[in-house]
Amino acid sequence: MSLYLRELQTRLEDGQERVSSRALGASLGLTDAQIRKDLALFGSLGQPGRGYQIIDVLKRLRQMMGRDQSWPVVVVGIGNIGRAITSYGQFKTEGFDIVGVFDIDPKVVGTKSAGRVVRSMADLRATIVEHDVRLGVMTVPKASAQDVADQLIAAGVVGILNFAPKRITAPPGVSIVSVDFTVSLEQLAFQVWLAGNFEDGTK
Amino acid sequence: MSLYLRELQTRLEDGQERVSSRALGASLGLTDAQIRKDLALFGSLGQPGRGYQIIDVLKRLRQMMGRDQSWPVVVVGIGNIGRAITSYGQFKTEGFDIVGVFDIDPKVVGTKSAGRVVRSMADLRATIVEHDVRLGVMTVPKASAQDVADQLIAAGVVGILNFAPKRITAPPGVSIVSVDFTVSLEQLAFQVWLAGNFEDGTK
Numbered sequence: 227m228s229l230y231l232r233e234l235q236t237r238l239e240d241g242q243e244r245v246s247s248r249a250l251g252a253s254l255g256l257t258d259a260q261i262r263k264d265l266a267l268f269g270s271l272g273q274p275g276r277g278y279q280i281i282d283v284l285k286r287l288r289q290m291m292g293r294d295q296s297w298p299v300v301v302v303g304i305g306n307i308g309r310a311i312t313s314y315g316q317f318k319t320e321g322f323d324i325v326g327v328f329d330i331d332p333k334v335v336g337t338k339s340a341g342r343v344v345r346s347m348a349d350l351r352a353t354i355v356e357h358d359v360r361l362g363v364m365t366v367p368k369a370s371a372q373d374v375a376d377q378l379i380a381a382g383v384v385g386i387l388n389f390a391p392k393r394i395t396a397p398p399g400v401s402i403v404s405v406d407f408t409v410s411l412e413q414l415a416f417q418v419w420l421a422g423n424f425e426d427g428t429k
Numbered sequence: 430m431s432l433y434l435r436e437l438q439t440r441l442e443d444g445q446e447r448v449s450s451r452a453l454g455a456s457l458g459l460t461d462a463q464i465r466k467d468l469a470l471f472g473s474l475g476q477p478g479r480g481y482q483i484i485d486v487l488k489r490l491r492q493m494m495g496r497d498q499s500w501p502v503v504v505v506g507i508g509n510i511g512r513a514i515t516s517y518g519q520f521k522t523e524g525f526d527i528v529g530v531f532d533i534d535p536k537v538v539g540t541k542s543a544g545r546v547v548r549s550m551a552d553l554r555a556t557i558v559e560h561d562v563r564l565g566v567m568t569v570p571k572a573s574a575q576d577v578a579d580q581l582i583a584a585g586v587v588g589i590l591n592f593a594p595k596r597i598t599a600p601p602g603v604s605i606v607s608v609d610f611t612v613s614l615e616q617l618a619f620q621v622w623l624a625g626n627f628e629d630g631t632k
Contacts (some may be wrong), residue, residue, distance in 0.1 A: 235619055235620065238616055239616070239620065240443075240444060240445055241443065241444020241446065242443055242444055243444065281615055281616075282610060284502060284615075284619055285615075287530055298619055299614075300467035305513065306509045306510065306513035306516070307509065307510065307513045309509045310508065310509035310510045310513070310610075311610065313509070314610060314611075314612045316594055316610075317610075317611060317614065320611050320614070320615060322611075322614055323522065333592075360621055361614070361617060361618060363614070384619060384621050384624070385617045385618065385621035386617070387610075387614055387617050389612055390520055399624060401613075401617060401620035401621050401624060403613050403616050403617040404619070405608065405610070405613050407513075407514065407517060407519075407590075407608065408517075408519045408520060408523050408525075409484060409553065410590055410606050410608050411502075411520065411523070411525055411564070411566070411590055411606075412484055412487075412488075412523060413441055413442075413484075413565060413606050414588045414589070414590050414604060414606040415500055415525075415588065416438055416441065416487055417438065417442065417588060418563055418564065418587050418588035418604050419604070421587070421602055421604060424437075425580045
């Protein structure tokens with residue numbers, strides 16, 4: 227089971243969303259029939275020709291391991307994206323519980339975001355310790371990203387979802403996942419461009 | 430050159446961010462020395478042990494092909510994420526020019542988002558045609574995502590950056606790239622969990 231976890235996790239980290247039983251078998255040294263049998267035991271069924279949704283398989287493995295508890299999360303940076311994140315009902319459904327929202331701006335501190343009072347950075351550490359928070363979401367400007375990451379990590383956070391368009395340096399053992407809208411839009415433009423759909427118009 | 434483009438594009442679509450000269454050589458039937466020589470000609474240098482940043486190589490290829498013009502973009506859905514997108518200076522720098530912002534809500538239409546007047550959906554088609562827009566960003570609720578995508582495509586958009594947590598159906602030739610915050614947070618949680626960092630705390 228941990229072999230599956232590692233392999234699926236690696237593929238997910240590489241950005242892969244789906245995997246076929248054949249590709250998984252080749253990686254793990256098993257036949258694709260065996261893979262399909264094992265994953266069916268975990269409750270996962272692939273789609274013919276499309277394979278398995280990696281996130282779904284990992285979720286089922288997590289449930290089987292009794293790890294479907296909720297995860298406390300802090301959000302730092304209550305600009306537009308921070309507000310979107312705090313008001314995003316899907317997080318709660320998926321087991322992420324936002325236990326604190328923070329901002330550096332005194333004009334924002336004390337206001338509400340999706341029903342939660344925005345707190346000052348001075349309270350960050352206490353909240354992380356009190357709720358035993360391991361995950362932080364950072365929607366702060368580029369210039370303060372590393373500093374905020376350092377504060378989160380110093381207080382005990384070991385996983386950061388980073389929305390700043392800047393690479394964060396973190397000690398070993400700390401995981402960083404980045405969301406960069408420009409990279410996504412670039413990716414889209416290339417797909418369109420290669421499909422030949424810019425040929426006749428936008429020159 | 431188009432061989433490189435296709436191969437790099439495919440890897441990018443698979444979510445890969447970096448590639449080594451060896452892996453690229455294996456895919457293209459060339460030695461890694463040849464790959465390094467070719468990519469150096471395009472102006473791209475890999476980092477030893479880390480390989481090439483795929484987006485960077487593609488950008489250089491694009492410049493070489495004279496394709497570094499700006500791309501007009503429309504944004505539909507001016508909630509928190511839509512506001513973040515329209516005020517995001519990085520897009521302009523990277524050659525994306527937001528030529529229109531739209532919302533379905535009469536209370537939002539006519540207000541401003543980052544200096545741009547939000548227009549009604551009735552004006553969407555005219556704007557797309559006028560500016561020959563090929564790219565659309567959709568930050569709308571799940572329930573209206575497919576309908577908005579259909580409207581964009583009908584008016585001539587061939588690439589959609591979708592922020593709704595819903596899979597969009599599109600005809601062949603139309604590219605969709607999705608950004609899903611919950612998937613990113615799940616991915617982070619799995620990385621942390623597999624690193625063993627939930628072991629001693631959050632049970």
